[in-house]
Amino acid sequence: MFCFQCEQTTRGPAGAGCATDKGVCGKDEATADLQDVLIHQLKGIGQYVSRLRKLGVADQAADSFILYGLFTTLTNVNFNRARFVEMIAEAARLRDRLRTAYEAAAKAAGQQPETLTGAAAFVPADNITGLLAQANAASVITGRDVVGEDVIGLRALLLYGLKGVAAYAHHAEVLGESRDEIAIGIAHALDVLASDPTDLGEMLEEALALGRLNFKVMETLDAANTGSFGTPSPHAVRTTPVEGKAILISGHDFRDLHELLEATKGTGINVYTHGEMLPAHGYPKLREYPHLAGNYGGAWQNQQIEFASFPGPIVMTSNCLIEPQPLYRNRIFTSGPVGWPGIRHIANGDYSAAIQAAKALPGFTKTVEGPTLTVGFGREAVLGAAGEVIEAVKSGAIRHFFLIGGCDGAAPGRNYFTEFAEQAPSDTMILTLGCGKYRFNSHDFGSIGGLPRLLDIGQCNDSYSALVIATALAGAFNCGVNELPLSLVVSWFEQKAAAVFLTLLALGVRNVRLGPTLPAFLTPAILDILVNQFGVLPITTAEADIQAALAPR
Ligand code: FS2
Ligand code: SF4
Known part of the structure; x- marks a missing residue:
């Protein structure tokens, strides 16, 4: 085998990758x-x-x-x-x-x-x-x-x-x-x-x-x-349990979530989102189901602990699946393109086995109140506040926008993204998307002029929304996206991020900071082209990069 398609690949001398009997991800x-x-x-x-x-x-x-x-x-x-x-x-x-x-x-x-x-x-x-x-x-x-x-x-x-x-x-x-x-x-x-x-x-x-x-x-x-499912709008999502039977759904596929919500209607089973499914709560036609109860857990790399402690079945609809552990092997299901040997697969929208499992499992024994996460700042919601945002930029109340988006992962270098968000000065706004947001989305960033400083645009699948927001702001300020007080900090892990990265290059967006490490398949010569022709910047430290981004141009 040889594979070097993701960020966690085996690193080493030039040309290294996962090349033994198993990749770092568990792919044999x-x-x-x-x-x-x-x-x-x-x-x-x-x-x-x-x-x-x-x-x-x-x-x-x-x-x-x-x-x-x-x-x-x-x-x-x-x-x-x-x-x-x-x-x-x-x-x-x-x-x-x-x-x-x-x-x-x-x-x-x-x-x-x-x-x-x-x-x-x-x-x-x-x-x-x-x-x-x-x-x-x-x-x-x-x-x-x-x-x-x-x-x-x-x-x-x-x-x-x-x-x-x-x-x-x-x-x-x-x-x-x-x-x-x-x-x-x-x-x-x-x-x-x-x-x-x-x-x-x-x-x-x-x-x-x-x-x-x-x-x-x-x-x-x-x-x-x-x-x-309608236009996303801001919505506070509960992160604590509601008493009752429960199913957890992870990955990105909203059709699967919708089918599951339909299938569980009237059964008394609550549905919780996990990982990249969190932004589903921003969509009016998904949150109108009263049994879409909340979000449970964080990003994909913590699933082995979080799935083990969830008191019901789990449905994995897309990336990122990691090896199911014995504690939940018999109550996790895959759907769509996802698969693991010996794990039950949901086909043709038939969730009956998952529903049966939920009925047989304890579910949550008591309701707990606690913090919420606010989602739903898609293009319409942000541009709906464009007037206030533009005024705040003109008055100096907003100095800069940081888009900190992309994937999460287990690499220690990913603390950079947490530090970046936490160290961003209080007169800057943070836009985020993708599962990388779990590194900082429970932090209280406060607000500027009534607008929360942290705006969650959605999944990595919602990169389009971010680009529409940037283009509209550039239009309002009568400048190009590269002239906006906006810096992009992209956390990549897998191939969806590679596609979005190519889109940013193709649209002429410059000075994209990329980390936590550079793709192993980018040779020094290719990197040279990306740096010199497209202004791509490998990340350094959060402090230095924030300073550089805020320096007068
Ligand atoms: Fe996260 Fe994984 Fe969304 Fe990536 S759940 S890293 O594949 O697609 O972001
Ligand atoms: Fe290695 Fe990533 Fe390929 Fe898995 S997907 S084998 S971790 S490079």
């Missing part, structure tokens, strides 16, 4: 290798989908399979090797069907169909031993000795960014929102990867194109979320 060698095979097949599928689209033929099943397949290979999503064996067989059948469709469409258009080679012609073995033997050729570092580290690094940036784009597009799709231009862009990126590109300049252009595509995807996801 066979699963990692099967994921590589699936990715290779998805490139082949992308070759055909891309050509079919140029001939005016859309294949919705193929578009969906690509999104779902890529999503299963994100960090902390699916660890179930049996599922990958099934998907590899499914991918081969799909590819064969697409090949036939492509040849027919080309002939119908009076064209000679291309005979595609490489990933498009890959024939997977019909057993796991054979598949594992094929995995070496499908690895992200295949050919490194020939093409060099920089080419591998940019291919990795493209592939990992694409995985993030696909995950966001999948979240939108399950709520009924998809766009042809997204499917075309994703198939194009797979086609590019299938060609084993070597030109650094062209790859950088492709990465920026992917960043622009991701902006469209994030906009579509925003439309899916707000169209389904």
Whole structure:
């Protein structure tokens, strides 16, 4: 196995990554290798989908399979090797069907169909031993000795960014929102990867194109979320239990949460959010369910302790899953792209097993009152207060905005983000999104002119909202986003963050501070480009970075 797609990867000399029998995340060698095979097949599928689209033929099943397949290979999503064996067989059948469709469409258009080679012609073995033997050729570092580290690094940036784009597009799709231009862009990126590109300049252009595509995807996801569940508005979420039976739901998938709320209506079971599901409480059509009782716990990396002490079943709807522990193994369920061997999977919106488990478990024995967390400061809520915000900036009451957003994780360097938020001067506002906010969202930051200093925009999935807010403020001040008194501090962990990072670069947002460590796949030469052409800043210390951000420009 070789994998260096996430922040927690095994570090070491240049080119290091998780390369033993198990990754730091718990992904075993066979699963990692099967994921590589699936990715290779998805490139082949992308070759055909891309050509079919140029001939005016859309294949919705193929578009969906690509999104779902890529999503299963994100960090902390699916660890179930049996599922990958099934998907590899499914991918081969799909590819064969697409090949036939492509040849027919080309002939119908009076064209000679291309005979595609490489990933498009890959024939997977019909057993796991054979598949594992094929995995070496499908690895992200295949050919490194020939093409060099920089080419591998940019291919990795493209592939990992694409995985993030696909995950966001999948979240939108399950709520009924998809766009042809997204499917075309994703198939194009797979086609590019299938060609084993070597030109650094062209790859950088492709990465920026992917960043622009991701902006469209994030906009579509925003439309899916707000169209389904209303416009988020500020709401105080309880963080303490209510007496009664309980189910915990984690991850990002609001459709799953909605289905669970419907399924538990009238059962007396309360539903609690966990991790990235916290922002659900900001949506009027989700919080109208009275049994959406509150939020329990914090970010994903604490789940083994928090799930163990939760007195009911747990449903994990997307990233970030870590190895279920014996204390809760028999009461955790996966859904959608998520999987762990031996863990029950919820299919077709059937939550009956989870409901049965909740009835059999004790639930919370007493109601406890305590602190709340305020969520729901999406683009509409923040821009609704734009007049006050602009006045406060003009009067000097607000000196600067910090957007501290992104992922959380277990690395000790992540204290930087807590320190940054806590040390930000009292005349600065803090906008946040993603699970990294749990490092500081229980802290009382006070308010400025009646507005809370900490504004929680939502999930990492809500990056679009942050960009709309920044663009609207720039419009109000008649300047560019880079001229605003705004600094972005991005905490990255996995591939969704890689996609958002590419979007920031593509939109020309400069001086993005990135930490806690830089991606292992970014070589010194690629980093040089990011620093010199895009003004990317690796983080230093909270104190020094705050000072630098606030220094007169
Ligand atoms: Fe957090 Fe994990 Fe949201 Fe990332 S729950 S790090 O994959 O997607 O942010
Ligand atoms: Fe290692 Fe991250 Fe890959 Fe897991 S996802 S194997 S921790 S690089």
